[in-house]
Amino acid sequence: xxxxxxxxxYQHVQEGEDFTTYCNSxxxxxxxxxxxxxxxxHPVFLIQLVKSGEVKKQxxxxxxFGEAKKNSSLxxxxxxxxxxxxxxxxxxxxxxxxxxxxxxxxxxxx
Amino acid sequence: xxxxSQHPSWVICKSGTSVKIECRSLDFQATTMFWYRQFPKQSxxxxxxxxxxxxxxxxxxxxxxxxxxxxxxxxLSTLTVTSAHPEDSSFYICSARRTGTPNTxxxxxxxxxxxxxx
Numbered sequence: 001x002x003x004x005x006x007x008x009x010y011q012h013v014q015e016g017e018d019f020t021t022y023c024n025s026x027x028x029x030x031x032x033x034x035x036x037x038x039x040x041x042h043p044v045f046l047i048q049l050v051k052s053g054e055v056k057k058q059x060x061x062x063x064x065f066g067e068a069k070k071n072s073s074l075x076x077x078x079x080x081x082x083x084x085x086x087x088x089x090x091x092x093x094x095x096x097x098x099x100x101x102x103x104x105x106x107x108x109x110x
Numbered sequence: 111x112x113x114x115s116q117h118p119s120w121v122i123c124k125s126g127t128s129v130k131i132e133c134r135s136l137d138f139q140a141t142t143m144f145w146y147r148q149f150p151k152q153s154x155x156x157x158x159x160x161x162x163x164x165x166x167x168x169x170x171x172x173x174x175x176x177x178x179x180x181x182x183x184x185x186l187s188t189l190t191v192t193s194a195h196p197e198d199s200s201f202y203i204c205s206a207r208r209t210g211t212p213n214t215x216x217x218x219x220x221x222x223x224x225x226x227x228x
Contacts, residue, residue, distance in 0.1 A: 033216065042203055042219040043154070088153065090217075096142055096207075098217060102153040 002027050004091050006101030014109045019076040021104035023089035030092055032065055032072045037103070038085040046074075046087075081108050112138050114206050116220025123194055124228055130190045131223045133204030139184035140206035144217070145177075148201045157202075160187040184209060194227040201225075 003026045013019050023032065031050045035043040047056055049065035049072060056063045060083075062075045076083055086103040093099050113136040123129050133143055141162050146154040158179050159167040166179035176198075178190040187206075191198055201224050205217040 035217075035219075042222050043205075043217075044219070045216045048216060097144075097156065097159060099156065100154045105151065 002091075002093050002099065004089060004099050004101040006089055006104055008104055009102060010105045010107070012107045012109055013079050015081060016078050019079050019083070019106055021074050021087050021089075021106075023072045023074075023101050025070045025091050028069050030069075032069075033090045033098065034063060034072075034074055035088045035090060035100075036085050037088065041085075043088060076106075079106070079108055081110070084108050112206075112208065112218040114140075114204065114218045114220040116204055116223055118223055119221060120224040120226070122226045122228065125195055126193055128190055128192045129194055129225060130188055131202055131204075131225075133187045133189070133206065133220050135185045135206045135218070138206075138218075139209040140187075141184060141209040143181060143187040143204055143206045145179060145187070145189050146203045146205070148203060148222075150201075154203065157189075162187075191225065194225070196227045199225055199227045 005024045007022050033048045034046040037043045047063050052069050053067045054065040060077045064073045086105045088103045089101045090098045115134045115136050117132045121129055143160040145157045147157050148154050156169050157172045160179045160181040162181045162184050168174050176192055181187040201222050203222040204220040207215050
């Protein structure tokens with residue numbers, strides 16, 4: 001079946017360093033979403049990308065949707081301790097389901 | 111913003127008993143809600159899709175008779191873990207999508223319910 005794969009599974013970075021997580025789908029996606037889950041919390045929607053090659057920015061976060069609409073990335077510039085958490089990408093399946101990647105857990109070293 | 115409330119936040123029960131978890135969309139209507147299970151430090155495993163006024167659609171490997179889902183109104187879905195066993199201990203999270211938004215629209219998540227079965 002359709003899969004959404006995400007790498008890396010874990011990432012430890014020094015505060016101030018950049019961070020990137022990558023998402024790949026086995027099929028072309030109509031759109032891709034990104035969510036953040038803080039430790040002990042619930043996922044919170046960050047953004048949705050729809051267009052091929054789309055790039056969107058939210059302050060230090062840059063989201064990109066591949067030209068083939070099968071991959072996406074989230075890049076954080078100059079990480080801060082508030083960036084700690086797990087970042088999930090998610091893509092639609094069938095009529096109304098959304099499947100999630102396994103997530104990338106970001107840990108910031110002070 | 112849209113708020114989804116999930117109750118209880120945590121529950122401890124004895125093996126063999128049933129536990130009901132509620133998921134409410136507080137300021138919007140949700141024709142479709144989703145139930146997930148999340149093990150520590152792992153991803154969200156979709157259990158079922160809950161549709162208002164109809165039977166839930168369960169993912170492969172999820173026991174329908176064990177995880178009863180009811181979506182009686184546009185703002186409430188419930189998950190009942192029947193005859194709970196220690197292996198059912200987990201973090202259960204619901205999400206909802208606003209009625210009328212595209213079927214690929216943003217999901218709003220509840221705070222989650224941590225179930226511990228003794």
